[in-house]
Amino acid sequence: MTYCVGMMLDRGLVLMSDTRTNSGVDNISVFRKMFHWTVPGERVIAVMTAGNLATTQAVISKLEERTKAPEDREPSILKCTTMFQVANHIGELLRETIEERQLSNGQSGGPRFTASIIVAGQIAGMEPRLFLIYPEGNFIEASEDTPFFQIGETKYGRPIIIRGYDRTMSFEDGIKLLMVSFDSTLAANLSVGMPLDVLVLERDNFEPLHQRRILASDPYFQEISTNWSEALRAAFHSLPDYSFNQDEEAG
């Protein structure tokens, strides 16, 4: 499995991904799932991947190749004129890559080679945008109503993002929120693992404001993890007590 979250704030975009890949529980490795490309002053595009590793690596390699010589190799995400076109291009690349693999393995390929991708970024003169791309190549865009996307093991870490998210929050609070969400997920699903990658894309700043790899030994992450357990227990005890005689008391 995998866990990646892309979150849109007023100030820009915050992305976090884990790095574990596994084929069974006895074959685990660390692979980067977060990538970005920049044209200083003009555009920044970040991608996070979940799903079949051969598929996602092939997509990233193709994106990478085309950005190395964007003049010769069309289309390149460095030449697309809008983020919508970028998402469209990556969606096509994803769909083609999955389809090729499935065709060469016969119908039995089924859903084995699928993957999903989160795309985030901004091109000068336009708004920062955030997309979730499906294996079929189509995609949806984040909005005020749904300002974040998750891929991979999304459930354990979702309730805290729903409650804690506020579009006006600082990047630091955004990272803290995602760390809490990742901490809950790491505790529950062995196929999500440290280290984590973090990337912050500030609005109208066309290179990453902050990027970092958070190791399991990271003192801040450990502090969050420990304190969150205590804070949750305190929050729980701050709630009004249940009584077996609710009805009489309510009356």
Place this chain on the structure above:
Amino acid sequence: MTYCVGMMLDRGLVLMSDTRTNSGVDNISVFRKMFHWTVPGERVIAVMTAGNLATTQAVISKLEERTKAPEDREPSILKCTTMFQVANHIGELLRETIEERQLSNGQSGGPRFTASIIVAGQIAGMEPRLFLIYPEGNFIEASEDTPFFQIGETKYGRPIIIRGYDRTMSFEDGIKLLMVSFDSTLAANLSVGMPLDVLVLERDNFEPLHQRRILASDPYFQEISTNWSEALRAAFHSLPDYSFNQDEEAG
């Protein structure tokens, strides 16, 4: 889907279940998923079900029929001498019921008719016990290391139980904890729905200490739901702040 939790405390057992069943999103109904049988002073047995409704209703009906005339219709859960035998019997009944349905629908029946069951209870002279029964009829028992079982939509509500659980907690705190867990699940999965059923089985008290149906309009549940959002946000803000310059500060 469904969400049911059975939790073992020092004082006894706390059970909670939702009541929504659905076949698609446009066909939802309320069905009880929690049942119990008592022989005053001698035994109390409770069951919660998740999965195919026709399967679980058939299992419950068969259990019910046999308890109506336990002398004539063997085996009855009211005559089994241990909770292990009770779990074994219910497991067999579940496996047979699923198998019959799959056979009469050909191999294509596949996993369509499956269900899982949580069994909780106590027989005089023995300890309270809690089991999780799989569609195959086999089962596992709760222990100090794994003192609660969930069936149905288990992920959203799991992190808070893991953090909040304490085997010495009161029944009231146990119910409060499960309400928080259900609240997170209800907010995330439409196929889990109010009202909720609650049952408390006190150790060595062979009839339910407390049972109640919690409606969506229940003032205590609404209070928990509202306050939990606020308490979570406060807990989140009580955590140390992230800084872009972790490394220097840590140094």
